[in-house]
Amino acid sequence: MKIYDLSEGELRALNENLQSANENETSWQIERPEGAHAIAVGLNAPIEVTINGSTGYYCAGMNKHATIKVNGSVGPGVAENMMSGRVIVEGDASQYAGATGHGGRLIIRGNASSRCGISMKGIEILVEGSVGHMSGFMGQSGKLVVLEDAGDSLGDSLYEAQIFVRGKIKNLGVDCVEKEMRAEHLQYLENLFKSEKIDCDAKELKRYGSARKLYNFNIDNLQNY
Amino acid sequence: MCGIVGLFLKEKQLYPELGKLLTQMLLTMSDRGPDSSGIAVYSDSDESEFSNKLTVMSANPDTEFALLKLELEKKLERKIALQQKHNHGVFHLSQEELQFVPAYIKSILPDIRTMSKGKRIEIYKEVGLPSKVTKQFGVSAMSGSHGIGHTRMATESKVTTFGAHPFSTGSDQCLVHNGSLSNHNLLRRKLSREGIEVETDNDSEVAAAYLTWQMAKGLSLEQSLQKSLTELDGFYTFLVGTKNGFGVLRDPIACKPAVMAETQQYVAFGSEYRAFAKLPEIQSARVWEPEPATVYFWEL
Structure with a gap:
């Protein structure tokens, strides 16, 4: 295990070390992040990084293969554009968590604020608390699973990302509708909860998706432009 | 981008520490705005x-x-x-x-x-980074019950001392702003017709004057902030100081960041968590993001 104290060392040096880590250095621990930005970004190997404390903007951004765990809360844009791997946040996440993510799994044990999963492209996001307004906005593919409530305009202008929510929804965004929970969806959720050791009955969640009414231009709406 | 910090002390024995804590918080926000910085301190009277x-x-x-x-x-x-x-x-x-x-x-x-x-209010502001400005005014040695700090990245008006925040348009009132207002010229003319002259071309000063105007008409700060949600157009996170406390408001879209921390000893506001990293007992503080279009207020 390599331990790196960010209050003493340079962030750039840490990221360079993490980005070039090899199979002999698979376990890293970062102490005293003190809200610094862009910690553990652009990793490209199956290493494990634990951050003890809260981080600022863009923690674990562009992650590929690595497992990054934050024992604290994260600022805006955690795991932005993740390709693969796992990011676990023990606390809360600020705006646009998991934005534009192509793959991998982001788990937020607390709440995520606005625009969680905006423009998601294949990432799986599991939020054990609630998500803020405009979550899932323009989500193209992937899954957003919320175990508590969702704020204003959930799934606005959604493409083919799937959204599952257990709690209350303030309101659904344009072109987002509740959809039937089929066996394959229940199976997906059951597997997710089992693999993450979460005690939750998949049947308590509802599924939301695109009504696909915005996909094509509708001549009747011409006067609105 | 701009950086905002605020600190409201609940315990009197911490008052002598206000300037020191506020300075340390503001320094962490330096890269959010290099143009000018300022503070408002509310000291005992x-x-x-x-x-x-x-x-x-x-x-x-x-x-x-x-x-x-x-x-x-x-x-x-x-x-x-x-x-x-x-x-x-x-x-x-x-x-x-x-x-x-x-x-x-x-x-x-x-x-x-x-x-x-x-x-109770004193405002000190000048062109330059927080490190320079706080040193020039000796902010670390100041004491008080609450204070607000701002570091500016200018968008809507010139980089001058008078374009720096905080803006004060009423007795013991001040406002700092992260964001930009799109209807400030319209509001400026409206305020002018009401006999309220705004001194600079700055959008944030218009917001401050708007709140002062509402409060002069008898509304509380909370009601004035609530009303600004319908009349101020644009992006904003406001931190508003009064004689006895401060209030927070974010616009309904809430793109401009804001985070708060509360312990038995204080309530702190920051544009980012970094601002809190060195505050006492921050590890056990309740840390949360203020909700959009929701007024928060703390008073002595």
Whole structure:
């Protein structure tokens, strides 16, 4: 295990070390992040990084293969554009968590604020608390699973990302509708909860998706432009 | 981008630490805005006759402050003291004097500008990074119950001392802003018709003046902030100071960041969590993001 104290060392040096880590250095621990930005970004190997404390903007951004765990809360844009791997946040996440993510799994044990999963492209996001307004906005593919409530305009202008929510929804965004929970969806959720050791009955969640009414231009709406 | 910090102390024994804590918080926000920075400090005041404070600023303090002191002593027919900090100075006045002295100063020495007036508020602001500005004014040594700091990345008006935040448009009131307002010229004309003149071209000063106007009409700060949600158009996270506390408001879209922390000892506001990293007992604080379009308020 390599331990790196960010209050003493340079962030750039840490990221360079993490980005070039090899199979002999698979376990890293970062102490005293003190809200610094862009910690553990652009990793490209199956290493494990634990951050003890809260981080600022863009923690674990562009992650590929690595497992990054934050024992604290994260600022805006955690795991932005993740390709693969796992990011676990023990606390809360600020705006646009998991934005534009192509793959991998982001788990937020607390709440995520606005625009969680905006423009998601294949990432799986599991939020054990609630998500803020405009979550899932323009989500193209992937899954957003919320175990508590969702704020204003959930799934606005959604493409083919799937959204599952257990709690209350303030309101659904344009072109987002509740959809039937089929066996394959229940199976997906059951597997997710089992693999993450979460005690939750998949049947308590509802599924939301695109009504696909915005996909094509509708001549009747011409006067609105 | 701009950086905002605020600290509201719940325990009196922490008051001497206010300036030090606020400085340390503001320094962490330096890269959010390199243009100018400023602070508003609300210090203890007594009930003596001359306990009201007028903070003024001059580009030529060495010549103008001495002159101003002489002129004011003539006008008020008493000896007065000026506590000078860099190019700002604080006079202690009676309630009655505070009403007419700012206009009198403007009439005799128009280059001297009023930064703030009130029972408790003092505002210090200048062009430059927080490290430079806080040092110039000796902010670390200041004490008080609550304070607000701002570091500016200019968007809507020139980089000058007067374009720096906080803006004060009413007694013991001030506002700092992260964001930009799109209807500030319209509002400026509306305020002008109501007899309220905004001194700079800055959008944030219009927001401050708008709140002052609402409060002058009898609304509470909370009600005024609530009303601004329908009348101010644009992006904003506001932190608004009053004699007894501060309020927070984010626009309904809430793109501009805001995070808060509360312990038994204090309530802290920051544009980012970094601002809290060195605060006492931050590990056990309740940390959360203020909701969009929701007014938060703390008072003594």
